[in-house]
Amino acid sequence: MTWGTPQPERADAARNRQVLLAAARELLAEAGPDCLTMDLLAERSGLGKGTVFRRFGSRAGIFQALLDDSERELQERVLSGPPPLGPGAPAIDRLIAYGTARVRFLADHHAVARATIDGRHAAGRRRPLSEIHLRVLLREVHLPGADIEVLAGQLAYALDGPLLLQLFAGPELEGPEPTARFEAGWRDLVERVCGVSGA
Amino acid sequence: MTWGTPQPERADAARNRQVLLAAARELLAEAGPDCLTMDLLAERSGLGKGTVFRRFGSRAGIFQALLDDSERELQERVLSGPPPLGPGAPAIDRLIAYGTARVRFLADHHAVARATIDGRHAAGRRRPLSEIHLRVLLREVHLPGADIEVLAGQLAYALDGPLLLQLFAGPELEGPEPTARFEAGWRDLVERVCGVSGA
DNA sequence: GGCATAAGCGGGGTAAAGTCCGGTTAGGTC
């Protein structure tokens, strides 16, 4: 009995989770997020509706799981990829690089990110992973008198919020042009907050 | 025919809007946001369900209208109230004062604010009013090389995001203690962004 | 004041989210 993780999930449950995620991605790719219904997902995956809800709790939960899965790849690059995104560069450079990577990530996954939010269920909203990364990096920069916890939260939303609003509103702002402005804005914000005197 | 405003709304329609908003507030007060259903609202207001949807577009739209209504009062104080929230104080002081007022506002209305968000419909998400105010004030502060539009969006979300997350997650964080931390965090952020050298 | 027209209105209908509970099965124990 090797409990490297306490495995709170039974083998069949884990298998079904994978089946469901795969079916969800499939439906997502062929018909878009709006057409992904719980009934359809259950039917397509060959499982019952009760199972779908047991696994993900709600419709938003499915998208959250999908997004988490995609985010893990970004997390890997932050934790052990090449600098400046990964370890080895000065903290400020890593902060800026993270912003750029995050903007790209959100631009790529905005349809899923949108389906994540749900005003009815509290479960949907979680502390974004960004906040953890930002907190660690901000601690490396020495900022006397700053409340790092709060500051990390503020920056996490400063990064995600405006871009998501833009992506939700506009029809399809593809291409590098609009995201470039957000990336530049993020760099500027980070430098201001960290007291880099550009003047 | 005095069209001071182009009056896109018929007289009876305007009256019904008021009836519906009043009924919504009533239901909200006595049973909470989760119990406010469209059918119940229609029944209580003595109008048809179709009318409710015609007026507000969706469930989230009702809460948005409610929130807009409440926000108007804050807006008044910003535009023509006493300083430092209203005109007459230095821009930085006004920025800080606005943050404090906004934190209080969100803390008071978080239940309604939460019901506003809806991942299904694009109509729900709008540019927050904060962003307009922040843009004006930031322009007064002379920030060379800053993209004011983007910066205003970033700060608007830095202000709302973390607090809303906190309010959504916790059961009921009433009292002045937790909001005080956000208010202090906002002051610090504004001073950093505007280059006030506190050190 | 009657009329044309366009907007407002109503409530029944549909589809999809989320719940429930009886039957089933995995996984550990003796």
Place this chain on the structure above:
DNA sequence: GACCTAACCGGACTTTACCCCGCTTATGCC
């Protein structure tokens, strides 16, 4: 290998957001 328990599974059921289309009524013109 048999048994026990707890977790899992399925699909019928309920609730509710949202749509639709024929009826009603406000408003401007003759």
